[in-house]
Amino acid sequence: MIPWFVLVTMMGHPACQIVSGEQIFGADLANALPVFAAMPRDTVIGYSPAPGARRFFQIAELKRIGASYGIPVPNDSRACFEWKLRRLTEDAVRSAIREGLKNPEARVEVLAMSNSPAPEGTLVFPQSGLTAATNTDPSTAVTWKGYILYQSPRRFFVWARVRMAATMTRVIAVKGLAAGKPVEKDQVRIETFEDFPLRNDTARTLEEVIGRMSLRPIRAGLPIRRSDLAEAFQVERGDMVDVTVVSGAAQLELQAVAEATGRQGDVISLRNPGTGKLFRARIEAKGRAIVMVGAAGLLARVQ
Numbered sequence: 001m002i003p004w005f006v007l008v009t010m011m012g013h014p015a016c017q018i019v020s021g022e023q024i025f026g027a028d029l030a031n032a033l034p035v036f037a038a039m040p041r042d043t044v045i046g047y048s049p050a051p052g053a054r055r056f057f058q059i060a061e062l063k064r065i066g067a068s069y070g071i072p073v074p075n076d077s078r079a080c081f082e083w084k085l086r087r088l089t090e091d092a093v094r095s096a097i098r099e100g101l102k103n104p105e106a107r108v109e110v111l112a113m114s115n116s117p118a119p120e121g122t123l124v125f126p127q128s129g130l131t132a133a134t135n136t137d138p139s140t141a142v143t144w145k146g147y148i149l150y151q152s153p154r155r156f157f158v159w160a161r162v163r164m165a166a167t168m169t170r171v172i173a174v175k176g177l178a179a180g181k182p183v184e185k186d187q188v189r190i191e192t193f194e195d196f197p198l199r200n201d202t203a204r205t206l207e208e209v210i211g212r213m214s215l216r217p218i219r220a221g222l223p224i225r226r227s228d229l230a231e232a233f234q235v236e237r238g239d240m241v242d243v244t245v246v247s248g249a250a251q252l253e254l255q256a257v258a259e260a261t262g263r264q265g266d267v268i269s270l271r272n273p274g275t276g277k278l279f280r281a282r283i284e285a286k287g288r289a290i291v292m293v294g295a296a297g298l299l300a301r302v303q
Helices: 004-011 026-032 034-038 059-067 090-101 296-302
Strands: 017-019 023-025 044-047 054-057 079-083 107-113 122-124 142-151 154-173 188-195 240-247 250-258 267-271 278-285 288-293
Touching: 017 026, 023 026, 026 034, 026 044, 026 079, 034 059, 044 054, 054 059, 090 107, 090 122, 090 142, 090 154, 240 278
Parallel strands: 017 079, 240 288
Antiparallel strands: 023 044, 054 079, 107 154, 122 142, 142 154, 154 188, 240 250, 250 267, 267 278, 278 288
């Protein structure tokens, strides 16, 4: 005896009913076989197949389902279910990648992509799926893994091999920058150029650079990286610092000499120039610090 699935292969697959959810319901079965129209439409018949596969219901299974609802099923009945599939297009990949880049003007050249038919849904290329170094050149091909969200949270994974570029800005040193010194406005300028859209170490705006401190010497004409910069010191060793001492409801204002260099939030040693006493205070802003004390004895130590 020739098995039924072999006969199906020899005779051609029956037309399959399209499913669009995780489960097959009575309504889906009735659409495939009108004889089941009398059964409840929300009855769960089974799970949907994976995209690209088909689920067949043979006559024995159909008769069992029909018997539960008093439905006679003809012996020649067959049912088949599958997802509606489509192939990715370059336009869809480009659009989804621009969405992932959050840059609708980015230029995306699709070199290769998933060729397997995929279920209909939302095509997503998250930045976490990109395998590329932060210093990637725009002429370099990169692989980006994405997915089609076709039945939340079900995902059908896809990929694309692309080259990407966008018109970006960067900050250029117009004068040499010294290490350990804040960057001044007249030392830098903005220029536009073609860059890899996700290069994340390049300083893009003047606000990112001016007032910050260069960690290394940078020659004129070179671009500035974010990793080249740090917050400038709010207090330098030897500076006179305005100190607020808070003890309960009482406050005391005095000036002290910084014994160390620090940034906002750092706790450094200061010296009262009148008494020579050392005390510790937290830097609050440029040239300002605060001391929180809990007893009069502690307050006396900073006076």
